[in-house]
Amino acid sequence: MNQRKAGVILSYIKMFLSGAVNLIYVPLLLFFLSKEEYGLYQLVGSIISYLMLMDFGLADTITRYYSNYAARNDTQGLRKLLSTAGVVYSTISALIIILGIILLWLGLPLYEKTLSVQELQTAKIVYYILLINVALVVPANIFKAVINAHQRFIFAQTLVIANTLLQPLVVCAVLFAHPSVVALVITQTLCNIGIILCNIYYCKKKLVISFEWAGMDRQILKETLLFSSLWFLVALVDQIFWRSGQLVLGAVVGTAAVAVYSITMQMQVLYGWFSVIISKVFLPRLSALAATGENREQLNAIFLKTSRLQTLISALLVSGFILVGKTFIFLWLGNGFEPAYTYGVILMLCFFIPSVQNTGLVILQATNKLGFYAAFYVSLAAVSLLVSFVLAHYYGGLGCAWATGIALLLGGLVMNVYYARMGIEMKGFWQSLIKIALITLLAGLIFYMIKRTWAVPPGWITFGLQVTLYTALWGGLMWLLGLNGYEKNLAKELWQYGLHLVRLRKRERSSI
Numbered sequence: 285m286n287q288r289k290a291g292v293i294l295s296y297i298k299m300f301l302s303g304a305v306n307l308i309y310v311p312l313l314l315f316f317l318s319k320e321e322y323g324l325y326q327l328v329g330s331i332i333s334y335l336m337l338m339d340f341g342l343a344d345t346i347t348r349y350y351s352n353y354a355a356r357n358d359t360q361g362l363r364k365l366l367s368t369a370g371v372v373y374s375t376i377s378a379l380i381i382i383l384g385i386i387l388l389w390l391g392l393p394l395y396e397k398t399l400s401v402q403e404l405q406t407a408k409i410v411y412y413i414l415l416i417n418v419a420l421v422v423p424a425n426i427f428k429a430v431i432n433a434h435q436r437f438i439f440a441q442t443l444v445i446a447n448t449l450l451q452p453l454v455v456c457a458v459l460f461a462h463p464s465v466v467a468l469v470i471t472q473t474l475c476n477i478g479i480i481l482c483n484i485y486y487c488k489k490k491l492v493i494s495f496e497w498a499g500m501d502r503q504i505l506k507e508t509l510l511f512s513s514l515w516f517l518v519a520l521v522d523q524i525f526w527r528s529g530q531l532v533l534g535a536v537v538g539t540a541a542v543a544v545y546s547i548t549m550q551m552q553v554l555y556g557w558f559s560v561i562i563s564k565v566f567l568p569r570l571s572a573l574a575a576t577g578e579n580r581e582q583l584n585a586i587f588l589k590t591s592r593l594q595t596l597i598s599a600l601l602v603s604g605f606i607l608v609g610k611t612f613i614f615l616w617l618g619n620g621f622e623p624a625y626t627y628g629v630i631l632m633l634c635f636f637i638p639s640v641q642n643t644g645l646v647i648l649q650a651t652n653k654l655g656f657y658a659a660f661y662v663s664l665a666a667v668s669l670l671v672s673f674v675l676a677h678y679y680g681g682l683g684c685a686w687a688t689g690i691a692l693l694l695g696g697l698v699m700n701v702y703y704a705r706m707g708i709e710m711k712g713f714w715q716s717l718i719k720i721a722l723i724t725l726l727a728g729l730i731f732y733m734i735k736r737t738w739a740v741p742p743g744w745i746t747f748g749l750q751v752t753l754y755t756a757l758w759g760g761l762m763w764l765l766g767l768n769g770y771e772k773n774l775a776k777e778l779w780q781y782g783l784h785l786v787r788l789r790k791r792e793r794s795s796i
Contacts, residue, residue, distance in 0.1 A: 309452040316459040323539030325465045326546035330530040332414040338380050343425035350433035373423035384415040398538045417473040427483035451475045517658035524665040529684035536676045545681045548627040584709040587643050592716050594640040599724040602632045627685040634689030637696035644703045723766045727758040
């Protein structure tokens, strides 16, 4: 199995593990911290996350250009690219500290009416710790970019999986001794430093990459900054859509509302990543195609193949959440978080089309045609933010969810027209989408009728049985009516790979 397929598999393993860990991790955080403290943590995190945009999409840009130079065997270009990126990242790190301090003092007055004096003091401490975190993590993205450009997805995803499992354990151990939001962010920062050191070691010792000074190339710098500026706008749009709700609710309602809405956003981000994973691993390949001359047939083939896989995964997730999501949130977090289900349904349905078409965005990224997308979505996000402020005063989190959801849906429909004009085949996508949607609707109706007669008391066991039943029902109908030959072969290969891992594990146990 090649690095790309293994990377996708490990990415999904990471997603499943992350979801499983969060089932325990979030309730534990709410046990050690109050609902208001957890909301404060999410609020400050939403503010500081805007500074993460100071990466300017440079990591993806480095991956793109690195893959481009590698495809042409341009060693000197690679060296100058890394030198240029090093200078740019050093500058960015300094700017993060300066702008972070300015942002704190400009933004603090917005929350003086909804946060207590103690909450404001704690927020400052947490903010400064996270500011240091960002100033370290952003420039370290150069190492992640190089690893991705070499398509070493197995190492990259294994490291993330290790962090997904170990960081919550370390955090909970620290919170058990010192239950405070300050202890939480300090521990997370130290864990991130450990990840950075691992990436540095891998680049220097395993990939034997030299980060020595090789001079600045003005042309590389110009092209890199131009491309990164467009990708920065794309990242800013995502930030506004997925983080602005917490900021708005923190200023209008309070930290308790932020806590509930942040649960929705966590589920939404996890849902989005299930589809993004597939398109992300194709960035090096698409960049190589662009470097050697665009092959429109190959680009369209990749788009249709990945969008079908993304549609299948998203259809199962969204329909499953609609059917059993309310039960899940109650079992997971208890009373007080019920609105997160309604917010989640709105956002998942509205985000469905953009989420299953993000390979089109990767194609635009690889072919350096992000201009329209960036300009359009920045305008759309700005309107969405303004509408969120208005609706939040009357409807709280529900108003934010509708403002964000409608903007996402509108954006997805407009981008369909743009993709078609750029030569991306959309007819095959919509034919696949309609067929998969109809099969999913059939599975959902059958499950709903079964569920109505379900007389077993609610609980985790019942919930697990319902999830298993619906997954099997949906999977069976999709196998019979929806999957093509490639998808069936891929499913068989994944099944065989899973059995292979189980056999290896049994052999390891028997040899001990």
